[in-house]
Amino acid sequence: MSCIDWLSKFQVLAGAALLSACSGPASAPPRAGVAATPVVANSPAKLAAPGKARSWTELRMQAARRIVAANPAGTYTGAVPDVLLAIPVLEIELNGDGSVRRIVVLRRPGQAGDTTQIAMDAVWRAAPFGDVSHLPKPWKFSETFLFDEQRRFKPRTLDQ
Numbered sequence: 540m541s542c543i544d545w546l547s548k549f550q551v552l553a554g555a556a557l558l559s560a561c562s563g564p565a566s567a568p569p570r571a572g573v574a575a576t577p578v579v580a581n582s583p584a585k586l587a588a589p590g591k592a593r594s595w596t597e598l599r600m601q602a603a604r605r606i607v608a609a610n611p612a613g614t615y616t617g618a619v620p621d622v623l624l625a626i627p628v629l630e631i632e633l634n635g636d637g638s639v640r641r642i643v644v645l646r647r648p649g650q651a652g653d654t655t656q657i658a659m660d661a662v663w664r665a666a667p668f669g670d671v672s673h674l675p676k677p678w679k680f681s682e683t684f685l686f687d688e689q690r691r692f693k694p695r696t697l698d699q
Contacts, residue, residue: 589637589669599680602631602668603694606682609665613657615691619698625651625686627658632679635672639663645681651690658684658692 586608592598607614625648632640642659662682671678683695 586665589667592669592671592674595674595680598668598671598674599682599696602665602680603682603696605665605668606661606694607697610661610692613661613691615687615693616697619685619693620687622688623685624688624690625654626683627655627686628681628683629655629658629662630679630681631662631668632677633668633671635670635678637667637669637671639666639668640678646683648686651686654684654686654690654692657686657690658682661692 586605589601589605592601607616626646627644627648628646630643630645632643634640639662642662644655644659647655661684684692685695685698686692
């Protein structure tokens, strides 16, 4: 792809993002680093009910798999590329039933800042993550999102 083709595609995407940002009703921004419950279209993939995780390690793995299953078009499962576009890190706080209580951004990438919102939306689409009331508090875990050049991601937990 030539630089001119890439620039043209970028301008179209940037213009679309700008128009969509201006078209909705005005609302107060969330507190810095904390994501409010987004208005996200339902995932086209129907997820099975989450299983009961016996440990936080199991829950993190189950959550990573659910995030990929809920976002099939925006993820990759193969090898992580040598060069990544962005690496946002989120802390996901859960309610006892496994629903998302809040998301805190622990690391916002210096470039491709939109990937942070893509990752947050992916988490909301994948919830709930299963009953955690039997696990020790605090009911939260972090996930690192490894974005490739096509803005597809892989949860780092799947490589551990």
